[in-house]
Amino acid sequence: MKAIGYTATGPIDRPDALIDFETDTPVATGHDLLVEVQAISVNPVDTKIRQHRAPEGDTPAILGWDAVGKVVATGDDVTGFAAGDQVWYAGALTRPGTNSEFHLVDARIAGHAPKSISAPAAAALPLTTLTAYEMLFDRLNVSRAVPGAANAALIIGGAGGVGSIAIQLLRALTDMTVIATASRPETQDWVRDLGAHHVIDHSQPLQDQIAALNIGAPGFVFSTNQSHSYATQIAELIAPQGRFGLIDDPQDFDILPFKQKSISLHWEFMYTRSLFGTEDIARQSDILNEVAGLVDAGKIRSTTTEVLGTINAANLIRAHSLIETGTAKGKLVLEGF
Known part of the structure; x- marks a missing residue:
């Protein structure tokens, strides 16, 4: 599968700050959903981790947490989701990110995506x-x-x-x-x-x-x-x-x-529940489902301000650069591979 990652920490103004590469498609087990990623958004946490957390081993580290996509497979312990469902989520710090064609996420921190807005519009919302x-x-x-x-x-x-x-x-x-x-x-x-x-x-x-x-x-x-x-x-x-x-x-x-x-x-650290596997980890699924209902009821709107194109290294470098100015309004989104 296609993915975008980084091989060394550092500034974003290097041509190889983020790179396109190919890697194996993961397999869903346990509580996992295997999601075909349709749209992502970029957050300050992406830039901070790229700058400060070195990849482990020789494999590029994959960033990205916000995602909207289609479930293509489920682990044996998953309830409430099935192949074909449209989901949205903000992922976990301890797993590879969403800047990839397919992504594994714990179903307990995922929700059913809003039905009334597009995948790019929805992708702006989960983490925030x-x-x-x-x-x-x-x-x-x-x-x-x-x-x-x-x-x-x-x-x-x-x-x-x-x-x-x-x-x-x-x-x-x-x-x-x-x-x-x-x-x-x-x-x-x-x-x-x-x-x-x-x-x-x-x-x-x-x-x-x-x-x-x-x-x-x-x-x-x-x-x-x-x-x-x-x-x-x-x-x-x-x-x-x-x-x-x-x-x-x-x-x-x-x-x-x-x-x-x-x-x-x-x-508030959004990753606390997934990082420590807290007893109430499924609270995040409940929140996302509630807010999806608010979106579909017209009470919450997307905070997407710009769709920067397809999900690739060049567009992600541009997104990271804009985030690092500290003056971004709303959310930057990328769609498709």
Whole structure:
């Protein structure tokens, strides 16, 4: 089968940063689905792993986690799926990725894909959806109000892949006021169009902008990037006993400013359930199935902003380069081989 991988860590501006190659088609056993990949999207995790995690042995390491495709075979322990089913998922860090014609995924972290949108449109959603949903409902527990706080959530980095779906999930599943940050006119328009009630500029002091909304201090803050830069401001603007969640990787983070307000800090790592084989691993399948229903009901829309062409090394290099600028809006998708 065709696949795209890398043989050495390093920058993306090398012609061989990613390469096309041929490898054996895997075989489904146990809980596995063998999926014929139709579309993928590219995430910051792809670029981080390419830069820092060396391949094992002489075989190129295959990146990619988001995928939409057709089940062609199932392992003996699979329930709820059959050959021919259209599925979507975000995969696991411990297995080869989705930048290949065929891919193995544990059925317990896969869901039935939405029926109302195309494979490229759906491919933009699994990883960011799981990240945003788990943070909002499993970590921050936004369904449980913070006493005395505004019924509001602040999303820092609202125009990115995770922020774009977090806004929509809050609008579809809660009655909360959604505040999103964006600094450029085009990204501000994007988050408004996704459903943010208020948009503020994260390049300017946050507390004064929140105060100017006259809705009170938000009980929840979800930071998707540059969390270390906003820590002091978040501690000032969040309500006492509020909940703060982050998903990025700050090299240093001062938690002390949060102590006086008894702010709880929550990390979200979408791969935790698959990495540790947690008892509730099938929660990811449930989330994906729920969100597929929301998509088909017209309550969640795809965050795809550009389809870069077929799945090959040249197009993936282009996608990685765009992701590494840190200014991408929504999601970049590739389709077919």
